[in-house]
Amino acid sequence: MTMNAAGGRRRPPTIHDVAREAGVSRGTVSRVLNGGHYVSPAAQEAVNAAIRRTGYVVNRHARSLITGRSDSIGFLLTEPQERFFEDPNFNVLLRGCTQALAAHDIPLLLMLAGTEDERRRITRYITAGHVDGVLLVSSHSGDPVAEQLRGAGVPLVACGKPIGLGSKVSYVAADDRDGARDMVRHLLSLGRRRVGMVTGPLDTPGGVERLAGYKEVLAEAGLDFDERLVVSGDYSRASGEAGAERLLAQAADVDAVFVASDLMAQGVLAALQRAGRRVPEDVAVGGFDDSPAALASRPELTTIRQPWDRISAEMVRVLLAQIGGEDPAAVILPTELVKREST
Amino acid sequence: MTMNAAGGRRRPPTIHDVAREAGVSRGTVSRVLNGGHYVSPAAQEAVNAAIRRTGYVVNRHARSLITGRSDSIGFLLTEPQERFFEDPNFNVLLRGCTQALAAHDIPLLLMLAGTEDERRRITRYITAGHVDGVLLVSSHSGDPVAEQLRGAGVPLVACGKPIGLGSKVSYVAADDRDGARDMVRHLLSLGRRRVGMVTGPLDTPGGVERLAGYKEVLAEAGLDFDERLVVSGDYSRASGEAGAERLLAQAADVDAVFVASDLMAQGVLAALQRAGRRVPEDVAVGGFDDSPAALASRPELTTIRQPWDRISAEMVRVLLAQIGGEDPAAVILPTELVKREST
DNA sequence: CATGCTTCTGTGAGCGTTCACAGTAGAGAA
DNA sequence: TTCTCTACTGTGAACGCTCACAGAAGCATG
Numbered sequence: 001m002t003m004n005a006a007g008g009r010r011r012p013p014t015i016h017d018v019a020r021e022a023g024v025s026r027g028t029v030s031r032v033l034n035g036g037h038y039v040s041p042a043a044q045e046a047v048n049a050a051i052r053r054t055g056y057v058v059n060r061h062a063r064s065l066i067t068g069r070s071d072s073i074g075f076l077l078t079e080p081q082e083r084f085f086e087d088p089n090f091n092v093l094l095r096g097c098t099q100a101l102a103a104h105d106i107p108l109l110l111m112l113a114g115t116e117d118e119r120r121r122i123t124r125y126i127t128a129g130h131v132d133g134v135l136l137v138s139s140h141s142g143d144p145v146a147e148q149l150r151g152a153g154v155p156l157v158a159c160g161k162p163i164g165l166g167s168k169v170s171y172v173a174a175d176d177r178d179g180a181r182d183m184v185r186h187l188l189s190l191g192r193r194r195v196g197m198v199t200g201p202l203d204t205p206g207g208v209e210r211l212a213g214y215k216e217v218l219a220e221a222g223l224d225f226d227e228r229l230v231v232s233g234d235y236s237r238a239s240g241e242a243g244a245e246r247l248l249a250q251a252a253d254v255d256a257v258f259v260a261s262d263l264m265a266q267g268v269l270a271a272l273q274r275a276g277r278r279v280p281e282d283v284a285v286g287g288f289d290d291s292p293a294a295l296a297s298r299p300e301l302t303t304i305r306q307p308w309d310r311i312s313a314e315m316v317r318v319l320l321a322q323i324g325g326e327d328p329a330a331v332i333l334p335t336e337l338v339k340r341e342s343t
Numbered sequence: 344m345t346m347n348a349a350g351g352r353r354r355p356p357t358i359h360d361v362a363r364e365a366g367v368s369r370g371t372v373s374r375v376l377n378g379g380h381y382v383s384p385a386a387q388e389a390v391n392a393a394i395r396r397t398g399y400v401v402n403r404h405a406r407s408l409i410t411g412r413s414d415s416i417g418f419l420l421t422e423p424q425e426r427f428f429e430d431p432n433f434n435v436l437l438r439g440c441t442q443a444l445a446a447h448d449i450p451l452l453l454m455l456a457g458t459e460d461e462r463r464r465i466t467r468y469i470t471a472g473h474v475d476g477v478l479l480v481s482s483h484s485g486d487p488v489a490e491q492l493r494g495a496g497v498p499l500v501a502c503g504k505p506i507g508l509g510s511k512v513s514y515v516a517a518d519d520r521d522g523a524r525d526m527v528r529h530l531l532s533l534g535r536r537r538v539g540m541v542t543g544p545l546d547t548p549g550g551v552e553r554l555a556g557y558k559e560v561l562a563e564a565g566l567d568f569d570e571r572l573v574v575s576g577d578y579s580r581a582s583g584e585a586g587a588e589r590l591l592a593q594a595a596d597v598d599a600v601f602v603a604s605d606l607m608a609q610g611v612l613a614a615l616q617r618a619g620r621r622v623p624e625d626v627a628v629g630g631f632d633d634s635p636a637a638l639a640s641r642p643e644l645t646t647i648r649q650p651w652d653r654i655s656a657e658m659v660r661v662l663l664a665q666i667g668g669e670d671p672a673a674v675i676l677p678t679e680l681v682k683r684e685s686t
Numbered sequence: 687c688a689t690g691c692t693t694c695t696g697t698g699a700g701c702g703t704t705c706a707c708a709g710t711a712g713a714g715a716a
Numbered sequence: 717t718t719c720t721c722t723a724c725t726g727t728g729a730a731c732g733c734t735c736a737c738a739g740a741a742g743c744a745t746g
Contacts, residue, residue: 012471057471059408060404061403061405061407061408062404062408065402065404065405070404072452075453081438082635084434084438085431085438086431086635086639088428088431090434091427091433092428094455095424095427095428095455098454098455099461107452107468107473108452108453109415109451109452110437110441110452110453111441112437112438112441114438121445125450129355129400130403130450237639270641292425296429296580298613
């Protein structure tokens with residue numbers, strides 16, 4: 001007369017069942033579940049055995065109801081869907097964050113805000129307290145969502161420095177300027193003297209910093225800044241392709257290009273090939289990100305590695321700390337030059 | 344003496360507050376919240392107004408505690424992380440599913456099971472009842488996770504026909520065989536007579552079906568099946584590249600290739616270009632999926648469109664139906680030939 | 687007038703936890 | 717002995733919701 005026939009779900013054991021099984025009280029079981037302080041080793045052991053025997057799993061809803069925490073966090077991506085489809089960096093970040101959160105047994109809620117409407121829905125969801133905190137990925141400018149959430153008191157960590165520094169927002173970013181410097185120095189060390197750049201969006205700190213690094217190194221090498229050598233893009237492959245075309249038109253003697261993202265660098269590669277320039281013989285190309293796309297390119301891209309694993313791990317660490325009551329923090333991680341075939 | 348100073352969160356209104364505000368009982372508010380049956384229009388209106396005034400949002404944990412439902416579903420991807428990083432189809436699917444779920448106000452929990460260890464952790468999480476159902480994406484073979492979850496009574500919908508049909512599992516798939524037929528007919532209509540194929544993994548129904556469609560059309564055109572014209576891959580770009588090389592070595596006179604995924608087709612394109620074959624002049628190339636990668640290829644890929652939006656919408660629909668008590672179902676969706684530059 | 691039906695409403699109980707508090711036992715100090 | 721302190725344990729009361737049930741009101745039917 002059992003209920004656990006295949007297909008039907010038996011009523012799962014509660015903390016009460018475990019307590020009875022272990023011969024202790026609910027309180028003791030709860031204490032074991034939450035760190036085991038002030039519990040005798042004997043009780044500790046008895047409870048653990050009972051948990052194993054009964055197959056007990058905590059009911060997160062009951063716990064959340066009383067603690068007020070949801071023990072889940074949201075991963076919010078406020079990018080148009082084309083960017084999400086095109087750029088594997090998001091996947092890398094997503095993977096890193098789920099992994100880092102898994103270590104804390106915290107599930108990740110995926111929130112894709114491609115449209116204004118979705119943004120509103122999601123903001124409402126988050127401010128309603130359905131998640132304890134938010135990992136925000138939004139390379140784009142003028143994104144009011146960070147301000148809104150922060151204003152509502154929602155713990156928040158952004159990937160990359162957000163625009164509005166007004167209300168202090170935590171963020172984790174790679175050292176964009178230093179990475180840019182490394183790449184441009186590398187290009188110069190190859191003997192190139194007409195080094196162009198395809199920048200990222202210049203209304204974002206990341207885009208600005210990478211350009212600043214480029215300028216710095218040119219100056220330090222005693223090279224004049226030539227604005228015909230600089231065109232701007234939006235990190236997308238198409239903008240890289242268009243940028244390279246403009247670059248070739250404005251400065252036909254370009255012999256190296258520093259491109260602010262690997263995706264754009266793929267576009268640059270395509271445009272150069274179409275124009276009959278050999279890479280790296282005629283033009284050396286350096287990317288940024290060390291995205292999976294860098295290895296898929298032909299030739300394989302020399303690039304600046306963003307330490308994605310560390311970035312996601314730090315994002316999670318900082319967010320959890322903030323949920324725990326700590327102040328917002330900014331973390332800057334070092335980059336690394338990865339030499340491949342394109343330079 | 345208010346508590347809602349910036350940064351601090353005020354205790355949110357409960358159903359009780361709304362009831363008092365509206366001059367009705369908790370029960371009535373609850374009924375309005377859950378469909379509004381057996382509620383007078385007057386009460387209905389009063390409650391809605393009170394909800395608006397108080398800014399009430401339901402506490403999902405309290406609800407879940409009593410209903411036993413979590414009102415959340417898991418998106419489970421059991422693929423090695425390289426596949427997740429490389430293939431934008433996953434992103435498209437992810438986007439479609441979050442969107443379809445958003446309409447029901449159901450959050451999506453992202454579960455990436457790249458390793459055996461993660462698979463175990465996630466399986467435990469799911470069978471513990473922390474989600475109401477699972478959207479499973481696992482093109483790969485011998486995946487025991489579907490069986491395990493189904494055996495545990497977890498509502499499940501797979502993307503693509505799963506291997507083990509034993510315990511009936513719901514799935515939504517495109518009509519692989521028909522899509523393959525369309526593509527091969529298209530290639531033949533171009534006058535090509537030495538049509539090769541790079542198959543998908545032949546331990547998956549999708550891989551087998553696409554090959555079957557290819558064979559069928561050759562037979563129907565009175566062409567002999569030449570096994571030197573067929574090589575197999577695993578849907579990855581690298582395997583497409585390697586496959587094309589083998590194909591060229593085995594059958595140098597190949598004048599068209601049907602490739603079982605757009606990603607592999609990108610690899611094929613690269614290999615053909617390297618071998619000095621022009622596409623489509625010397626060799627026509629047809630892909631499968633209509634992945635975002637198809638448009639990013641040079642030349643742009645002719646391909647078979649999988650109706651991703653409908654696929655994800657159907658996955659969600661079937662899953663919710665199953666959670667609601669309906670029987671598992673299989674849905675096959677039609678594909679469409681999309682002609683672009685590569686043929 | 688009683689009876690039944692339908693439509694609507696309020697109330698108490700309880701979902702499975704955690705938390706605060708009260709209490710017990712044992713050790714050591716006065 | 718008595719007291720204090722520490723280490724541990726049990727208990728009742730929430731948390732905010734839904735559900736079952738009891739009942740009220742209105743209306744038609746016998």
